[in-house]
Amino acid sequence: MKSIVYRSTGDPSVLELVDREIRDPGHGEARVRIMVSAVNPTDWKSRRGAKPGEPLPFAEVVPNQDGAGVVDAVGPGVEHLRVGDRVWLALAAYQRADGGTAQEFAVLPAERIFPLPENAGFDLGASLGVPAITAHRALTIAEDGPRRLHPGALDGKVVLVAGGAGAVGHAAIQLAKWAGAVVITTVSGPAKVALVTAAGADHVINYRETRAAAEIRRIAPDGVDQIVEVAPAQNSELDLAVIRNRGSVAVYANNGGDQMSLDVRRHFSLNVRYQFVLLYTVGMAAVHAAAEDINAAIADGALPVGEAAGLPLHHFDLADTAAAHTAVEESIVGKVLIDVSAG
16 A cells, blocks of 8 residues: 655655555454545644654554544454444554555544444545644633534633634634624734634634724623634733633644743633643543544534635645645645545
8 A cells, every 4th residue: 555654853844645555453443444644733743753864663654643534444352343334543542653644545543433424525525634623622611601513502601712724713712602602803914814713703803903802802791601712822911811711721832932931820710720721631531432422423514624614624645744844834725635536
């Protein structure tokens, strides 16, 4: 089978197209014929490492955490999957040499494989994983909020999504709207205004053209209930200016820097809760809860992708995986997908 691998950390040139043997699934595993693979920022960051040439935990690694396809074989002890099932994947490459989705067939633990609803295509399935599960977690950590999402779960809540034009921001807008929240989002320019509006945001603020804190307070005089934060170092003052008493800030990325300053006394007075979110270590119970709610949202038609839904799709062939990684690394707007197998 055709597979993309890398044998050392570095720029996209370390990615190679090779032929590898198809492996049979072991106990608790299933093999999936990958139709579409997706590239997330975490994929290129893992490939780059801290510096070029760093040792890898395995002799070679197949990249990409997310994808969608069809179950091709099922190992012993797997009850919820059948050959022929359409599925989407999450954490496919986590702590595995050959689990990544940048290949024609992937063998991975069945607990990382989820049924793809009938009304969803493989492009949508591959676009879930990291973005949608992260967004779900960010929306379910509030002290006064729900632990699961469903229509009505966020009724009466105001959610601020920072950088709503990104993949996680897009999923957060859609899930929050599906759950009943009023959604405010911030973006950096007119093109992104159009995208987040298409995603369903109620209020869009171009932070380069307006005083964002004042505008958010005008929309939500009592403050926002939850913030889905992509750039805490840049936005900590804004977040404090708009959060309500007992509000929560979910941080899922470090855009803009690794260090942030917080005014302890002012946060004390508001009982603000910060929750940091990393999908790799969030725990499988949270992943499975998110997958169930995500599939319910898909069944309701609440998580579409594509330009008309606010998330443009950019397709690459498997042989062009290096170019796909480069596109994500250079912050292309939208979702980068790799067409692995013919439908």
